[in-house]
Amino acid sequence: MTRMMVELVNIGKCYGGHYLFRELNALVQPGECLAIIGRNGSGKSTLLKIIAGLVRPSSGTIRVVANGRELQTDQQAAVIGMVSPEVIFYHPLTAMENLQFLLNGRNLEATEQAALHWLKQVGLEKQGNKPVSSYSTGMRQRLKIAVALALESPLILLDEPSSNLDTEGKDIVGQFIANALAAQKTVVIASNERWETEYASHKITLA
């Protein structure tokens, strides 16, 4: 099992001469959860993207360590499962095809049975063969969770994971976080939902 550790050292992000945030420090060990809290536009999603290696910080460094080995920026995405409003699926493809495509991208088993198994976990097994263009926002959010589940990533980044979800969907998210932490995965949540941040052992509040 890959054990992930994430360390933020004096992280700052500057846009157009204005710092969104600066000198953020945190250390998240396997089985721990970091919550990032803050008002809209405070940089929660940007910080998650910095951790994912998709955005460069203006200052400081991110250390993502897998089984004691520090990963390069281009290696970070390969160990991450992410639920984010910016994850958008291919509308002409079905949920099943989208899931199989992303599983293939990570060199994981991408058979129909495997995809169906993950869709069942989020209650989308009956709509699996419908194009994503016909999905509601809540169903698309569930599909994002199915992808994050299917990838079995040791580092999970969640950006407002329960947005647009009904009560049943929120239960799925709660179960997902609880199971991930029990499996010694490292979880980072950007959210202002109190029930989601209660899983966290560390918190960063962005102004």
Place this chain on the structure above:
Amino acid sequence: MPAIKSPWRKALWAVLYKEGLCELRTRYALSALAMFALITLSSVSMAIAGTSLTPELAAVLLWIILFFCAMAGLSRVFVQEQETGTIFTLRLYMGAQAVIFGKLLFNIVMLLALTALIIPLFIIFLNVDIRLGFSLSLILFLGDVGIGAAATVTAAMVAKTQGKSALFTVLTFPILLPQFLAVISATAKVLSHTVPGLTELFFMAGYDLVLFIAASILFDYLWYD
């Protein structure tokens, strides 16, 4: 558990398959490419009213059609990802090399399919006599690979910019110019029933290879920065 450096060949085929599936369902690029080719060929055919073109003019016309078809449709592979927002998903879950080579192969396959459609029409509409079929096929293949490779890399470069279409053509043409001149010259020879020299074929193949290597090196910077 995902490997930190997962083999990218499976991902490459996944990208190629995804591109094909999306194209089959939307017919965004194929329709644009085929329409452009048909309109150009039929317009020229009507203008010359049954008379034959010189081999040089016919060769230039053929490659101009292929080049502008490529400009009309091949940027889709990155521009549409950017416009629909799926580029983030792709960056998150797919490796750079799988993405560039998956999309590059897709563009080459598209261009080869288009060429297969154009050539019979070219022969019929423009009254062209082709005796060296194998030589022409080889030149068309090498030329299409070059156009496909150059177009894919420039599409990745312009995807985030304003005025994508104009910039796409402006950037692709100079990159492609040496290859373009070589394929036009070789095609003109074939249309005059002369076998092109090995040096020309090696130049074209070598240029394609350079474009592939440049695509691989450049794309890492575009993808991760």
